Amino acid sequence: MHIPLLSSLLLSPLDALHSLSHQLVYALFASTPFVSQPMTGEYLLGLGIADITGPVVETNMMGYASLAQTATGLHMRQRARAFIVAEVASPADRILFINADIAMGDSGVRRALLAALAEEYGEGTYHAGNVALVGTHQHSGVGGYLENLLPQITSRGLHPQTLSAILSGTLLATRRAHASLAPGSLALGTGRVENGSINRSPTAYRANPAAERARYSDAGGEDGDQEWGVGVLRFGGAAEDEAERGFLSFFGVHGTSIYENNTLISGDNKGMAAYLYESSIEPHAMPGNTTYVAGFVQGAVGDTSPNTLGAFCESPGQPYDGLPCVANSSTCGGRAQECHGRGPLFDKDLAGSGELGGWGFESNTEVGRRQVAGVRGAMGFSGSASASSDSGLQQGPTAKTELKAKVKRQGGKGGMQPVHGPVRSAHAYVDMSGYEFSLANGTRVRTCPAAMGFSFAGGTTDGPGAFDFVQGDNKTEGEQNPFWELVKVFITPPPSKEQAACQAPKPILLNTGFAHRPYEWAPSTVDVQMFRVGNFVMVIVPGEPTTMAGRRLRETIHARLVSSGIFGDQDDETHVVIVGTANTYAHYVTTREEYAVQRYEGASTLFGPHTLEAYIDKYTSMVPFLANGVQGPGWERPQPPSDAPPKEQISKAISMQTDVKFDAAPFRKQFGQAVEDVRSEPYRAGETVWARFVGANPRNNLRLEGTFIAVERLDAAGTWVMVKSDSHPSTVYRWKRESTILGTSSVRISWTIESNTPAGIYRLRYFGDSKSLGGKISAFVGTSGNFTVG
Ligand SMILES: *C1O[C@H](CO)[C@@H](O)[C@H](O)[C@H]1NC(C)=O
Ligand SMILES: *[C@@H]1O[C@H](CO)[C@@H](O)[C@H](O)[C@H]1NC(C)=O
Ligand SMILES: *[C@@H]1O[C@H](CO)[C@@H](O)[C@H](O)[C@H]1NC(C)=O
Ligand SMILES: *[C@@H]1O[C@H](CO)[C@@H](O)[C@H](O)[C@H]1NC(C)=O
Ligand SMILES: *[C@@H]1O[C@H](CO)[C@@H](O)[C@H](O)[C@H]1NC(C)=O
Ligand SMILES: *[C@@H]1O[C@H](CO)[C@@H](O)[C@H](O)[C@H]1NC(C)=O
Ligand SMILES: *[C@@H]1O[C@H](CO)[C@@H](O)[C@H](O)[C@H]1NC(C)=O
Numbered sequence: 142m143h144i145p146l147l148s149s150l151l152l153s154p155l156d157a158l159h160s161l162s163h164q165l166v167y168a169l170f171a172s173t174p175f176v177s178q179p180m181t182g183e184y185l186l187g188l189g190i191a192d193i194t195g196p197v198v199e200t201n202m203m204g205y206a207s208l209a210q211t212a213t214g215l216h217m218r219q220r221a222r223a224f225i226v227a228e229v230a231s232p233a234d235r236i237l238f239i240n241a242d243i244a245m246g247d248s249g250v251r252r253a254l255l256a257a258l259a260e261e262y263g264e265g266t267y268h269a270g271n272v273a274l275v276g277t278h279q280h281s282g283v284g285g286y287l288e289n290l291l292p293q294i295t296s297r298g299l300h301p302q303t304l305s306a307i308l309s310g311t312l313l314a315t316r317r318a319h320a321s322l323a324p325g326s327l328a329l330g331t332g333r334v335e336n337g338s339i340n341r342s343p344t345a346y347r348a349n350p351a352a353e354r355a356r357y358s359d360a361g362g363e364d365g366d367q368e369w370g371v372g373v374l375r376f377g378g379a380a381e382d383e384a385e386r387g388f389l390s391f392f393g394v395h396g397t398s399i400y401e402n403n404t405l406i407s408g409d410n411k412g413m414a415a416y417l418y419e420s421s422i423e424p425h426a427m428p429g430n431t432t433y434v435a436g437f438v439q440g441a442v443g444d445t446s447p448n449t450l451g452a453f454c455e456s457p458g459q460p461y462d463g464l465p466c467v468a469n470s471s472t473c474g475g476r477a478q479e480c481h482g483r484g485p486l487f488d489k490d491l492a493g494s495g496e497l498g499g500w501g502f503e504s505n506t507e508v509g510r511r512q513v514a515g516v517r518g519a520m521g522f523s524g525s526a527s528a529s530s531d532s533g534l535q536q537g538p539t540a541k542t543e544l545k546a547k548v549k550r551q552g553g554k555g556g557m558q559p560v561h562g563p564v565r566s567a568h569a570y571v572d573m574s575g576y577e578f579s580l581a582n583g584t585r586v587r588t589c590p591a592a593m594g595f596s597f598a599g600g601t602t603d604g605p606g607a608f609d610f611v612q613g614d615n616k617t618e619g620e621q622n623p624f625w626e627l628v629k630v631f632i633t634p635p636p637s638k639e640q641a642a643c644q645a646p647k648p649i650l651l652n653t654g655f656a657h658r659p660y661e662w663a664p665s666t667v668d669v670q671m672f673r674v675g676n677f678v679m680v681i682v683p684g685e686p687t688t689m690a691g692r693r694l695r696e697t698i699h700a701r702l703v704s705s706g707i708f709g710d711q712d713d714e715t716h717v718v719i720v721g722t723a724n725t726y727a728h729y730v731t732t733r734e735e736y737a738v739q740r741y742e743g744a745s746t747l748f749g750p751h752t753l754e755a756y757i758d759k760y761t762s763m764v765p766f767l768a769n770g771v772q773g774p775g776w777e778r779p780q781p782p783s784d785a786p787p788k789e790q791i792s793k794a795i796s797m798q799t800d801v802k803f804d805a806a807p808f809r810k811q812f813g814q815a816v817e818d819v820r821s822e823p824y825r826a827g828e829t830v831w832a833r834f835v836g837a838n839p840r841n842n843l844r845l846e847g848t849f850i851a852v853e854r855l856d857a858a859g860t861w862v863m864v865k866s867d868s869h870p871s872t873v874y875r876w877k878r879e880s881t882i883l884g885t886s887s888v889r890i891s892w893t894i895e896s897n898t899p900a901g902i903y904r905l906r907y908f909g910d911s912k913s914l915g916g917k918i919s920a921f922v923g924t925s926g927n928f929t930v931g
Contacts (some may be wrong), residue, residue, distance in 0.1 A: 142218070143483055145402055145838035149750050149816060153870045154384050154784070155364060156272055156887065158756060161204035161824070163439045165310065165401065166607075168391045169520040175333070176683065179876065179882060180370030181856070182229070182323075182324035182325040182326045182377075182378070182379035183229060183324075183326055183327075183561060184226050184227060184228065184229060184324070184325055184326065184327055184559075184674075185225070185226070185227040185228070185229055185232055185322045185323065185324060186220070186224075186225065186226060186227075186322065186323065186324075186327070186376050186386065186566070187223070187224070187225035187227075187317075187318035187320070187321045187323070187386045187672060188220050188223065188225075188317075188318050188321060188326035188376060188386050188432075188434040189222070189307075189313075189314045189315065189316065189317025189318035189319075189320070189321060189434065190220050190221070190223075190314055190317065190429055190434055191220065191221050191223075191310040191311070191312075191313035191314035191317060191429075191431075191433065191845075191846065192218050192219070192220060192243065192306075192310050192313075192429055192845045192846045193219050193220060193221045193241060193243065193306050193307045193309075193845075194215070194218040194219045194282075194283065194306060194406060194843060194845065195219075195282075195285070195286070195300065195302055195304075195305075195306040195307065195311075195843065196212070196215065196283060196284035196300070196302050196303065196306075196820055196839065196840040196843065196890075197212050197214060197215045197283065197839055197843075197849075197874070197876070198212050198213055198770070198836075198839055198840065198876045199211065199212070199213075199283060199298035199837065199840060199878075200212050200283055200284060200300060200302075200379075200798070200840075201284040201285060201295050201297065201800075202277075202280070202281060202282065202283065202404070203243065203244040203280070203282050203283065203284030203285070203286070203287075203292075203296070204279065204280025204281065204282070204284075204397070205280050205397075205401040205437060205600075205603070206243040206292070206294070206295045206604075207295060207401050207604065207606035208295045208737050210295075210402075210403075210668060211404060211602065212283060212399055212404055212405070212406050213405065213875060213876060213877070214403040214404070214405045214406070214873065214874045214875035214876050215405060215406045215839075215867050215873070215874040216281075216405040216406060216407035216502070216851060216870065216873060217406075217407045217409075217413070217416065217428065217652075217825060217868050217869075217870055218240050218406075218428070218429060218866075218867065218868040219241075219242040219243065219279075219283070219310075219408055219412065220241075220310070220314075220348070220408070220415070220429050220566050221232045221239055221240070221241040221242065221307070221311040221313075221314040222239070222240045222241075222314060222387075222415065222434050222435075222436050223237060223238070223240075223314035223315045223317070223318035224238045224239075224240070224376065224387070224389055224434070224436060224459060225237050225238075225315075225318045225319060225322060226238075226553075226562045226564055226674050227322065227328065227564060228563060231305075231775070233265060233775025233776065234563065234564045234565065234566055234775055235266075235267075235271060235775070236271045236272075236273070236299050236566050236639065236672045236674070236781045237258075237267050237271060237272045237273070237318070237435075237563055238273050238275065238389065238547065238672065238679070238769070239254075239272070239273065239274050239275060239311050239314065239315065240275050240389070240436045240437070240438050240558065241275065241276055241277065241280055241307065241311060241641060242282060242408045242411070242412045242415075243248055243276045243279070243282050243286070243307060243311075243532075244276055244278055244279060244280060244282060244284075244396070244722070245273055245276035245278060245723075245726040246273075246274040246276045246683070246722055246723045246724045246725065246726065247274070247276075247287045247382075247724075247725065247726055247929075248288060248289075248664060248667075248668070248724065248725040249286070249287065249288030249304070249789065249790060249791045250274060250287075250304065250307055250308060250311070251272070251274045251668070251724055251725075252786075252789055253304075253308050253310050253419070253577045253791075254272070254274060254308060254311055254312065255268065255269055255272060257308070258272065258312070258315065258613050261312075261316075262319070263476055264729075264776070265775055265776045265777070267315070268776050269568055269683070269786070270566045270567070270568040270670075270674075270780055271566040271568075271775075271776070273670060273672065273679075273681045273720070273723055273724060274311065274723065274724055275438060275439065275681065275721075275722065275723040275724075276439065276722040276723070276726075277396055277408070277409070277411040277437065277438070277439055277718055277722075278395060278396045278407035278411075278439045278442055278685070278721060279396030279407075279411060279412055279604075280395075280396050280397045280399070280401075280409060280603075280604065281396075281399045281403060281406060281407040281408070281409050281788065282403070282406060282407075282408070283300075283303045283306070283406055283407075284296040284300065284303065284515060284801065285297075285298070285299055285300025285303045285796075285798065286300065286302070286303045286304040286307050286763070287556065287661075287726060288789070288791050288794065289442065289662060289664055289726070289790060290656070290659070290660055290661065290662040290663075290790075291563065291593075291653055291662045291663055292695075292726065293794075295905075297797035297798065298794060298795040298796045298797045298798070299791065299794035299795065299796045300348075300796065301796060301797045301798075301841065302798070302843070303730075305792075306394070306843055308564040309845065310845065314845075315490065316473075319694065320734055322795065323378075323379070324379040325376060325377055325378050325379050325383075325386065326377045326378070326560075327353045327374060327375065327376060327377065327559070327560035327674060327675070327677075327737065328374075328375045328377060328557035328558060328559050328560060329372070329374055329375075329557060329558050329560055329676075329677055329716060330372075330373045330375065330519035330520060330521070330556065330557035330558070331370055331371065331372055331373070331517030331519055331673075332362075332371045332373065332515040332516060332517070332518035332520075333361070333371065334369050334370075334371050334392055334394075334511050334512050334514070334515035335369060335511065335514075335515070336362075336369075336449050336485065336511065337367075337369055337371075337392065337447075337449075337508065337512060337515065338361070338367050338369070338393065338394040338395075338445040338446060338447060338449065339362060339363075339367065339445070339447075339448065339449045339450075339451065339482075339567070339842035340362050340363065340367055340444050340445065340446070340688065341395075341445065341446035341448070341471075341482065341602050341603060341688075341740075342444045342450070342549060342601075342735070342740045342741065342742055343363065343366055343468070343738065344469045344729065344738065345444065345687075345735040345738040345740045345743060346366045346687070346688065346689060346735065347366075348443060348734040348735055348737060348738050349689045349709065349732055349734045349735065350734070353689070354366075354689075355531075355919075356536040357460065357480075357692065362688075363737055366444075366688060367393075367445060367688055368392075368393060368440065368441065368688055368691070368692075369515075370392075370514070371390055371392040371515040371516060371519060372390065372391045372392075372519070372716060372718045373388050373389070373390045373391075373516050373519040373520060373557075374389045374390075374560070374674070374677060375387075375388045375557060376388060376389075383554075385433075385435065386432070386433060386434065386849050387433050387434035387435055387521075387600070388436060388437060388516065389436040389438055389514075390434060390435075390436060390437055390441050390512070390516045390519070391440050391581050391679075391718040391719070392437070392439075392512055392515065393439060393440030393441045393442045393445050393449055393688070393691065393719070393721060393849075394410065394439075394445045394446070394447050394508065394512075395442055395445050395446050396409035396410060396411055396412075396447075397409070397446065397447060397448070397482070397603035397604060398410045398413075398447045398448070398484050398501050398504050398505035398508050398509075398830075398886070399502060399505050400498060400500050400501040400604075402499075402556065403500035403501065403502075403874065405497075405875070407433070407503060407505075408731060410447055410505050410508040410512065411438075411439065411509070411512070411639070412509075413506055413508075413509030413870070414435070414437045414507055414509040414510075414512040414513050414516075415435045415436070415437050416868075416870065417506075417509055417510060417513050418433075418435035418437075418511075418513050418516065419431040419433050419434070419435045419464050420437075420724055421513075424535050424611060426867045427848075427863070428486055428866060428868035428869060428870070429451045429868055433566060433633065435516075436595070437512055437516075437719055439720065439721040439722055440691065440718065440719050440721055441682075441684075441685075441686045441687065441688055441690065441691025441692070441694075441695075441719045441721060442685045442690055442701045443543050443685040443686050443687035443688070443690065443721075443729050443730065443731065443742050444687040444723040444731075444735075444742055445481050445602075445688065445776075446602065446603050447483025447484060447485065447504070447505075447508040448481075448483050448484050448486065448504070448603060448839075449483075449485050450482075450483035450484065450487055451465060451482065451483060452465065452466045452480050452481060452483070452602035453465055453466065453480070453481065453483055454466055454471075454473035454474075454479050454480060455479050455480075455481050456473045456474060456476075456479045459474055460739055461473055463473060463867035465626055466479075466480035466602065466605075467480075470599070471602050471723065471740075472544070478602060479601050479751065481503075481773060481789060482602040482603050484501055484503070484504020484507065484508065485504050485507045485508065485511075486503040486504045486506075486507045487504060488564070489503040489504075489518055490502070490503045490504055492496060492566075495668075495829050495893045496829055496873050496891050496893055497873065501800070502870075506870070512742055513700060515579040516794070519557070520557065521556060521557065522816075524625055524911065529846070531827055535736065536760030538585035560674055560675040560677055561675045561676070561677030562673075562674070562676060562769070563673070563769050564673070564674055565672070565673040565674070565766070565767045565768075565769075565778075566670070566671065566672050566765055566767075567670065567671050567728075567763040567766035567780065567781055568668065568669070568670040568671075568780060568781070568783075569670075569759065569763060569780065569781045569783035569784070570666050570667070570668060570783045570785065570786050570787065571666065571667055571668075571669050571759050571783075571784055571786045572665055572666045572670075572747045572785075573588050573591075573665060573666070573727065573752070573755065574588065574590040574591065574654055574665040574666075574669075574748070575587050575589070575590070576588045576748070576755045576758075576759070578754070578755060578759075579758075580751070580754060581773040585865040586751045586754070587643075587645035587751070588639060588748035588749050588755045589644050589654070589748055590639065590640060590652075590654025590655060590665065590748075591644075591653045591654035591662075591663040591664070591727075591748060592636065592644050592647065592649045592650075592651065592652050592653060592654055592747065592749075593633075593649070593650050593651040593653060593663075593712060593744060593745060593747070593748040593854055594647040594648055594649060594650055594739055594743065594744030594745070595648050595649075595650045595739075595765075596739050596740055596741050596743070596745075597650060597651070597741060597744040597745050598742035601741045610656040610724070611824055617641070630894045632655055633651045633652040633655060633656040633662065634652055634656065634657075635652065635695045636649045636652045638650065640654075641802060643749050644749045644750075645750075646736075646737055646739065646750075647736070647739060647743070647744060647746075647749070647750075648739070650744075652754045653747070654747070657713050659795060660711050660790045660793040660794065661787075661788075661790055663727070663728070663747060663861050664683075664726070664727050664784065664787055665787070666723075666725075666784055666785070666787040667684075667725040667727045667787075668681075668683050668684040668723070668724035668725050669683070669756070669759050669760060669763065670724065671698075671763060671764075673767040676708065676715045676716060677715075677716045677718075678698065678699075678702060678715075678716070678717045678718070678767065679717075679720050679725045680694060680695065680698055680717060680718065680719050680720065680760060681693070681716055681720045681724065682696075682719060682720060682722075682723060682730070682756070683722075683723060683724050683725040683726065683727045683744070684721070684722065684725075684727040684728050684729060684730050684747075685721055685722060685729045685730065686719060686721065686729075686731075686753070687726065687729070687730065687731050687732065687735060688741055689732050689735065690730045690731055690732050690735070690753045691719040691770065693732065693753065693757060694719060694753070694756060694757055695718070695719055696759065697716050697757050697760075698761055699715070699760055700762055701761045702715065702717070702764055702767070702773050703715075703763050705764055705768065706768070707764065707765075707767055707768050707769070714877065725787070727747055727748075728745045728746065728747050729741075729743075729745040729746045729747075730746055730752055730753050730756060731743045731746045731752075732753055733751070734753070736750045736752075737750070738834060743863075744791055762781065763781040764890075765778065766778070766779065766781050782834060788803075791833045796799055799840045801840050801841055801912050802884065803880040803884045803912050803913060803914045804836075804837035804838055804841070804885075804911040804912050804913075805809050805883055805884035805885055805911075806835045806882050806885065806911075807835065807879070807883070807885050810835050811835060811921075812835050812836070812909060812911050812921040812923070813834055813835060813907060813909060813922055813923030814834060814835045815832050815833070815834055815920045815923060815925050815926070816833050816834065816887065816922065817831075817833040818832050818925055818926045819830060819831070819832050819904075819905065819926050819928040820928070821928070823928070823929040823930065823931055824928060824929065825894070825895055825930070825931075826895065826896045826898055827893070827894065827895045827896065828848060828893070828894055829891050829892065829894070830891065830892050830903075830905070830928060831889060831890060831891035832889070832890055832892075832893070832905050832926075833886065833887055833889045833926040834888045834889075834890070834907045834909075834923040835885075835888075835889065835923070836876060836877075836886045836887045836888035836907070836909055837877055837885060837886060837909045837910060837912065837921075838876070838886060838911075838912065839874075839909070839910075841910040841911065841912045841918045842918060842920070844908065846911075847908070848863075848865075848866040848868070848906065848908065848909055849867045849874045849888075849909070850867045850872060850873065850874050850890045850905065850906060850907055850908065851863045851864075851865065851867075851905070851906040851908070852864050852865035852867060852869075852892050852903060852906075853880065853903065853904050853905075853906060854901050854902070854903050854915065855901060855902040855903070855927075857906075861904065864903075865892060871892055871893045871894070872891065872892050872893075873889075873890070873891045874888065874889075874890060875888065875889040875890075875891075876888050876907050877889070880911055886907065888907055888923075890905050892905065892924075894930055898930055899930075900929075900931030901930060902928070902929055903926070903927070903929070903930055904923070904924055904925050904926065904927050904928065905925040906922060906924050907922065907923035907924075908922055909921050909922075909923065910922070
């Protein structure tokens, strides 16, 4: 059950990075003359999935920045999904798009990944220009991997084990994608994720000009304050009748369906959508072991929320309990902490169904399903979804009517349009602490060194009171958080007059751009990147643009693509999508009007009121580098002017994560012994079967590409066959420390039996690894009693 593929790499990423054998194997692949194969597809396509799940216990979770959110187990594993597109005639012209089930891309992870890829495939294959490390922006994954200090505060510094898991998994996903390169075709479609998101800062959105808002009135949400369009890039085989291999889809919605009070590692709504899609194609494969790869990519996510019913007061005993929060401030009785968004299945969540009630898991599955439905619509599997009014794809002026006509004409695969044309990438590092440029009216302006405003501390309706340590009594907080105690002496210096004026009207809470000790609190230099595949352009953004900020960026770039002759004039088949939280995490990007309102997103727009315009200026200046005729090939093509890459921080990182000391079984018991077992009466679908075992710390072995638990079924030949892993949403792995002094712990495994489960004899298994006082790690297996389903 434990798949030992990566086990040798787990605790030793450096060994992984320097693995010579892999290098040899893949050097062969890299030099395989693909051109000698019969080619009907226009591109070489590669897809791969791998496990990136860090330590699932005793580790702060990433996203909500909540000190209290320490992982206690596993709901579903986090995955990286890698997609490669290369030109057949010029394979050096390629892109590697990694969609990782993490909160956000990070410059430290990316730097290490690029170094490993250069070592394995040579300098010119995968490089800073053509590799995008994109986070799904989920908020229930393992924390501690970002290299800047601010996002490390609640995780008490860097967690090398998390970083190593993400690194080895993204590398493995890439290897698998690279090894699967084969001729194929690409097609584009658009669908709609109905009620897939809500604007969580509508009072800021409405500060944008009415005429501008009116242009998007049917884009989605309330009066167009959301983009419900979803763009899909389908990866197909070379021949018309060959099965498709996967897709990248682009839709902006926060990965905050699962609440901040959950402590099970999971993938939030995009991880769920990917599981639902992949398992619908290959129902018998274990999660993460499909050949079909479904990429649910984050879009302009800034002001989106999956809590589509709106935000309500959770204020027991108060007259406003259960009423909507005060809109402008998202507070209840003046308190942000009591205002919470509700997902679409809030009632079911509240009622608490089975093992996972109360933390938003029902709504999470629903928001995942809605995204799946949107993608299926774009693929032409159902109804009218492909031709809906406005989509996440930017189209020319006549797009709406033209697209409808095409859908009718082409029928079949939902009117998806084939993609033709070159593969190009453009990338630059940009120092955003003082980027100087001209506004449209000619005024010279510059961005400011990073700073966070006061509203940042208020958090959002998806996760109120982020970084509450800032407002609390620092002594108590220091006791809660030794990392904060350590770094608070380096607290950000008070802003200068110049900085205050530059950032105005933002009142500065954390002057992070001037905080360099013990290492950089926030990034100053970010990755600005675009990928082009034929008539499709991905704008890859180092942060979270709001809905309107994303539109301004997208439309300006589209116009530049047309004016520079790369896209045809009036060409409705040209598409631009925004890709969020990629490469570097530089927080939010609002429009200038939204910035003036200073809600959470404006307060978290790091580089001042002109942040968006600065990005628009830089991205549009890079458009000519996507042209067909740019002298090449591959990484030898000229690249846009770039600042120096950001300085690495990881070697300076403080880590407060202590090692596992040792594990022990209680007196007269053994590791893996069932201490509470399944019952002897048969179980029925809908019921939860569970058992508790003498456990050991799962940090001893992450079992990447493997599983901590299994549900096994006795087949006709009398062999036990694994039918569920720790990544099925129906199974839960929970670890509990019993005694720190004695080193004892227990593990509870549960399975909520699906309605389509075949009758038969089953058992639960637990795969653990214990650490002796001397440091030796030994694997063991626990097995429950047999039980009957039927
Ligand atoms: C934090 O503690 C220091 C010294 O213990 C004290 O001077 C300061 O006022 C405190 N700050 C807050 C916000 O309580
Ligand atoms: C979307 O939500 C609104 C308001 O709750 C509802 O009236 C509408 O029927 C929903 N649309 C779909 C397609 O579910
Ligand atoms: C809320 O914001 C709107 C404008 O967005 C403003 O007209 C209104 O006065 C504000 N209400 C409060 C209570 O601040
Ligand atoms: C993963 O899939 C491969 C074939 O695609 C199969 O050989 C292998 O046993 C599967 N692993 C698991 C854990 O199911
Ligand atoms: C978790 O948080 C949500 C949002 O505040 C709340 O509605 C829910 O009741 C909480 N769940 C539990 C189990 O406390
Ligand atoms: C140019 O636009 C900016 C932003 O709207 C404004 O602050 C500035 O005054 C304008 N300059 C001129 C010369 O109109
Ligand atoms: C469980 O089933 C297997 C296979 O039939 C059998 O060998 C084993 O003895 C059973 N265990 C128990 C505890 O009944």
